[in-house]
Amino acid sequence: xxxxxxxxxxxxLAKKELRNLNQEFVKEKVRKYVGTHKEIREKIKKEAYVxxxxxxxxxxxIKNIRAELREIYGVFILKGYDKLPKLLDELKKNxxxxxxxxxxxxxxxxKERLPYYLVVYKKIFEIIGTPKRIxxxxxxxxxxxxxxxxxxxxxxxCDLAEKDLEFIKEYFExxxxxxxxxxxxxxxxxxxxxxxxxKKDDLVLLLKTLDSLETVKRNVSERILKNIKAKDIVVSFSxxxxxxxxAIHKDRRAWFEKLVKKIGFKIKVFEIPGxxxxxxxx
Ligand SMILES: C[S@@+](CC[C@H](N)C(=O)[O-])C[C@H]1O[C@@H](n2cnc3c(N)ncnc32)[C@H](O)[C@@H]1O
Numbered sequence: 001x002x003x004x005x006x007x008x009x010x011x012x013l014a015k016k017e018l019r020n021l022n023q024e025f026v027k028e029k030v031r032k033y034v035g036t037h038k039e040i041r042e043k044i045k046k047e048a049y050v051x052x053x054x055x056x057x058x059x060x061x062i063k064n065i066r067a068e069l070r071e072i073y074g075v076f077i078l079k080g081y082d083k084l085p086k087l088l089d090e091l092k093k094n095x096x097x098x099x100x101x102x103x104x105x106x107x108x109x110x111k112e113r114l115p116y117y118l119v120v121y122k123k124i125f126e127i128i129g130t131p132k133r134i135x136x137x138x139x140x141x142x143x144x145x146x147x148x149x150x151x152x153x154x155x156x157x158c159d160l161a162e163k164d165l166e167f168i169k170e171y172f173e174x175x176x177x178x179x180x181x182x183x184x185x186x187x188x189x190x191x192x193x194x195x196x197x198x199k200k201d202d203l204v205l206l207l208k209t210l211d212s213l214e215t216v217k218r219n220v221s222e223r224i225l226k227n228i229k230a231k232d233i234v235v236s237f238s239x240x241x242x243x244x245x246x247a248i249h250k251d252r253r254a255w256f257e258k259l260v261k262k263i264g265f266k267i268k269v270f271e272i273p274g275x276x277x278x279x280x281x282x
Pocket of ligand 1: 072073076109110137138139140141142158159160161184185186187188206207208209213
């Protein structure tokens with residue numbers, strides 16, 4: 001089984017938009033799927049790989065796991081994402097804002113936020129003051145917005161996608177940012193991991209992520225927020241549906257407002273087109 005799992009992982013990751021995901025993470029998804037689907041388990045035991053690969057059970061396995069990964073990661077990866085190394089090279093030669101913007105435009109969340117970055121950080125810092133350290137959880141490519149901060153905090157970038165984190169590490173080195181990368185799975189993490197990373201005076205960012213984490217594990221937001229020991233947390237949500245222009249009804253976030261009040265945060269909300277920001281303070 002172990003050998004086959006490795007091959008299955010490679011097949012899943014053969015999809016371009018998923019290839020920066022970490023193999024161990026996908027391996028766990030494969031093990032879980034195989035553990036709950038008897039037919040594929042039997043096929044894996046009996047069939048040679050060539051035949052196994054042609055079976056409908058195998059195709060269903062690949063399709064289902066890819067669909068799950070697409071929802072939490074692939075859907076945000078825009079055309080041209082494979083140009084990231086080349087764009088990073090250009091940024092190394094010339095760390096202009098324009099070259100930062102080209103990288104930010106590769107990911108759906110940062111692309112949508114691009115025209116508003118200055119305003120977003122200005123509004124956040126008006127409420128909480130200038131941070132000395134930022135912990136960006138499920139960061140995507142957001143660390144590349146560093147020049148928009150208007151200050152020079154230490155920066156800890158956390159995500160699942162290890163290869164993306166490697167690019168961020170290289171970026172920190174290029175620009176001379178005091179920064180670190182950490183691979184943290186917010187669903188699985190027992191959060192001691194997060195507690196170890198986060199200190200009381202840090203600003204924690206959790207942008208455009210809780211919705212998709214909730215689809216994987218219900219009520220995980222409560223566990224995450226309760227375990228973040230920082231006094232300032234900024235959480236954001238998309239106000240557009242993933243596919244397009246349809247506005248997401250405000251009530252959909254009533255669950256979140258109720259939750260943060262229950263935990264005991266003070267809330268300030270502001271919006272930019274397509275995204276609403278909750279600045280939570282204790
Ligand atoms: C919609 S993107 C948001 C990226 C960034 N926060 C932003 O707003 O620009 C969601 C991010 O969450 C990450 N992610 C998904 N599931 C995760 C998990 N269980 N633990 C940590 N990160 C996760 C994905 O890799 C992706 O980078």
